[in-house]
Amino acid sequence: MEDSPTPIAELDQGPSKFEEFLEKNQKKLIILALLVLIGVIAYVFYTGLEKKKANEAGAAFMEATDEDSLNKVITDHSSSPTAGTAAMAIAQFRTTDDDRTAALNHYLDNYPDHAGVPAKLLELALIQMNAGKNGDAENTLNKLISNDKSAYLAPRAKIALADIAASNNELEKAEKIYTEVEASQTHFSQVAAERLLYLKAQEPVLVKKKPVVPAPASDPNLTPTPGEGATPPVSPEPKLELGPAAIPPVSPAPNTAPTPAPLPAPDTEDNPE
16 A cells, blocks of 8 residues: 555645635625725715705806895805805905905805816906005016916916016116017017017117298299299290181071950940041
């Protein structure tokens, strides 16, 4: 028996390692599956609830027609992005620059991540420039340029900065910014090119017209010599003389006098023979 050959391979009839793992961790796997299922259900419920809230907030915003109704949207849907949209829209109901500036600052301070922030930063900067507050406008424009979400408006903000520099007589600074925006190949490149033309334009030089010296009065007894400004004599036009042969014969007018009516016959009754 000791000399009998050993089989090349023997089949393992026992449980596999995967089955052993399932048997040892069966309870844990069941709990994990339940947790995953609960998470999926919670996610679906949460997204559905958020979608419902967003729809309700959007409907309320669409029905808002004045500042009071917009404030109600902000109060009732404070956690919705629609609240930021309502705060942004309030500035459009303000009639003075000071009131509009206050509304824009409130919106920018409370909703810094809203999608409308870049456009409203530019609007605020332009209001500040029109009011002569160039220092505040520069701060607002620099904030706009540094915003990662406002790359599409950064060239327009730079043009506004160059406008401020030009108004302060900082022509080299303004020219540098205009040139940079012109070379950016954006929608505002043409605007920057036009600003450069105005910046480099020079004022026209006024040339005084020489006064006209009147000609000296001429002596009527002296005959002016040619070349001294005398008016050459004008030859009189020949007159047309009409002779008898030149006058056409005139036909006599037809006799248009009325023919006299015949006299009445004498009455013979009063004259006896």
